[in-house]
Amino acid sequence: MSVSVSMKVNGKTATGNVEPRTLLVQFIREHLGLTGTHVGCDTSQCGACVVHVDGKSIKSCTMLALRADGADVSTIEGLAKDGTLHPMQEAFREHHGLQCGFCTPGMVMSAIDLVKRHNYKLDEKTVRHGLEGNLCRCTGYHNIVKAVLAGAEAMQAKGV
Amino acid sequence: MYDFQYHRPKSVADAVAALKKAADGKLIAGGQTLLPTLKMRLAQPTDLVDLSGVPELRGIKVEGNAVVIGAMAKHAEVSASAEVQKAIPALAMLASEIGDAQVRNMGTLGGSIANSDPAADYPAAIVGLNATIKTNERTIAADDFFKGIFTTALKEGEVIISVSFPVPEKAAYMKFDNPASRFAMVGVFVAKLAGGVRVAVTGAGPSVFRVKAMEEALAKDFSGKAVENIKVPTTGLNSDIHGSAEYRAHLVTVMAKRAADAAK
Known part of the structure; x- marks a missing residue:
């Protein structure tokens, strides 16, 4: 039996009919076609599926789509504005904070929440600890940490 | 995941009614354990009753000499709460070390203790602080709540509704976590309360337990030195690929010592 669900995704209203067991990540990828949000482990360990729900980072493979009914969801696709990358995306590009790129959308979404949670004040230890819910199997953490620190400064400078 | 019917009531009364109507209904709080369990098809409830839309289960407030935390308070909310940080810093610290940031944005106090995972952190705080669990039917004392592995005193x-944590004179929680899952291999909560000293251990056994010998020693001398030579018996302790019963028993003493020294 399918049930209707409605939420804001990247500022636009998104509605659909889903089975109650549909995960938020399935709704985002399969119903809305927003495939920037990845499914890595599907066991809430790796963080490739991180999106923001009402401003907080969560693992969308471990949340039902119906739980997000009425919520405000942001995915990696909603970050760039008018063709300009979000400062955190730009920092990942500038510092080569990726190798294969599979974990990157989740890393960026977690990093932005981390920066906001710490009111832009981050040091290396905080970043390494704060990204414990995101795994990079290319072991690219060195540049990811550099990118997040630079992204935090750029976010503060640009007031985002 | 097997399919199920989904309900999102706005009150506890409606949640109970939905549960009663279901053939095999289950409550879902933050879902950080239940959803992975359903994905592995280890459970097949006919109905899920989602508590996230029930306002009376939210909130954190100080009432007299206790901090009362709503069952649906998220770990991130408890760890960031100025009230909790001021009254029971050990509890805020414990909540800040559960899982990872994304899990803490979903996982809840009520969900954690209702699940009674042997390696969960919150049971140590519940028993260590002699908290009281308030349900829609009664209040349950900490020592009567946890009945064993994944088993509590909760009835169908x-x-x-909420948990009331007495504010201790001082307390600390020390955990030796599994580096991959961040679950407690062993976690020890020590507290000096108006009613005496408590030492509660999670991760080591099938369920949280108290160590009376350590409580008596700390009542005389609240310091790490007082417990550093007290060993717990290995009988009944968990033994798995992460560590033997002997290893866990050793960790209980080490974590208790560190917690006693760190208590504030």
Whole structure:
């Protein structure tokens, strides 16, 4: 039996009919076609599926789509504005904070929440600890940490 | 995941009614354990009753000499709460070390204790602080709540409303976590309360337990030195690929010593 669900995704209203067991990540990828949000482990360990729900980072493979009914969801696709990358995306590009790129959308979404949670004040230890819910199997953490620190400064400078 | 019917009531009364109507209903709080369990098809409830839309289960407030935390308070909310940080810093610290940031944005106090995972952190705080669990039917003392592995005193259709944590003179929680899962291999909560000293251990056994010998020693001398030579018996302790019963028993003493020294 399918049930209707409605939420804001990247500022636009998104509605659909889903089975109650549909995960938020399935709704985002399969119903809305927003495939920037990845499914890595599907066991809430790796963080490739991180999106923001009402401003907080969560693992969308471990949340039902119906739980997000009425919520405000942001995915990696909603970050760039008018063709300009979000400062955190730009920092990942500038510092080569990726190798294969599979974990990157989740890393960026977690990093932005981390920066906001710490009111832009981050040091290396905080970043390494704060990204414990995101795994990079290319072991690219060195540049990811550099990118997040630079992204935090750029976010503060640009007031985002 | 097997399919199920989904309900999102706005009150505890409606949640209980939905549970009663279901053939095999289950409550879902933050879902950080239940959803992975359903994905592995280890459970097949006919109905899920989602508590996230029930306002009376939210909130953190100080009432007299206790901090009362709603069952649906998220770990991130408890760890960031100025009230909790001021009254019971050990509890805020414990909440800040559960899982990872994304899990803490979903996982809840009520969900954690209702699940009674042997390696969960919150049971140590509940028993260590002698908290009281309020449900829609009664209040349950900490020592009567946890009954064993994944088992509590909760009855069918009983919903946790809030937990009242007495403010201790001092307390600390020390955990030796599994580096991959961040679950406690062993976690020890020590507290000096108006009613005496408590030492509660999670991760080591099938369920949280107290160590009376350590409590008596700390009552005389609240310091790490007082417990550093007290060993717990290995009988009944968990033994798995992460560590033997002997290893866990050793960790209980080490974590208790560190917690006693760190208490504030």
